[in-house]
Amino acid sequence: MNDLGCCAAPAHPATAPRYFGGYRPLVSELSAVCLPEPTAGRLLGSWQWDVPALLLVAVLGGLYGWGAVRVRRRGGSWPPARLAAFALLGLGAIVVTTMSGLAVYDRELFWPAAVQNVGLDLLAPLGLALGDPLRLAVEALPEGGAARVRRALTGRIVRLLTFPLVSTVLVLATELTVYFTPYFDTALRVGWLHELMYLHLLAAGCLFVLPVLTREQALPAWCTHPVRAALVFLDGIVDALPGLVVMTHGTLIAGAWYLHHAPPGSDVHHDQQLGGGAMLGIAELVAIPFLLTVLARWARAERDGTAAMDRRLDAELAAAAVASAVAAPVDAANGTANGAAELVRPWWETEEGEVAERVRRQGPGD
Structure with a gap:
């Protein structure tokens, strides 16, 4: 065994991609190596580069920063709280889920992969939406660009995909498709599909959260604050279903893969139950601040309406x-x-x- 506890000799350091604390095996070499049982120290100290995810974070962060600077140069202001939410909670969640110890262990144990996926599907979209990039785009772009953004938000395809009940079903269908079709198992073996799965989960989560939290008119007129609060409450219940199903599912998800790659002594059945429980817990933890944000905006709108009256x-x-x-x-x-x-x-x-x-x-x- 090497210093990382691998059960077989890893790829040569000159050819293996580097991660902080050791070398991360290539997908084609995963059958030859396995990592030690994860501990808090290993999870916190092991990092790897994910170039597509890093590029996505750089592009999103660059565009958002450019928009905030442009708004201020035009005499406006952009709340620091929105900037912090977008950068720390939104982009930060993408970085942690795709490059931290979760990514290092996602092909050895199921539960890190489950935490990754629910983080990209629920947590990262919430952070991005709290930053309200749609309103920022409207305020930062010239008049013609702002008009095009608003036309896009009211277009038929966007309205269909972001219609509250439709977007909720799409999020649920995405999670179930990932775990109960060959999608996830194949993504573990094919690097580019794994990256595409990341993007798929992130996009599906944004379909519901962005229209609900933006200050632009991205939802039908009947989606008042009380209706939005009810929809978010319902969405929180729906988001808990994949975790419950995974936790109680009798058949192993990507069982052949994890039986072969799990660290020695690991219980893959318990690992899947742990992953489902983590999905359930994170879904409910994300639902609470989401609902509180909608309720706070409802209360603020009522106060503003009363003051105006x-x-x-x-x-x-x-x-x-x-x-x-x-x-x-x-x-x-x-x-x-x-x-x-x-x-x-x-x-x-x-x-x-x-x-x-x-x-x-x-x-x-x-």
């Missing part, structure tokens, strides 16, 4: 008071009491503004 009401009352003050001397000179009679009537019966109309519909005591 109060300002409109004050303006209408002030205008009514001025009109009454002007009309009162005229009525007094004519010897009539019509002005006083009008003042006795409630304001919502005499005014024609939006606030008065709303009070008439709801009743003054509501």
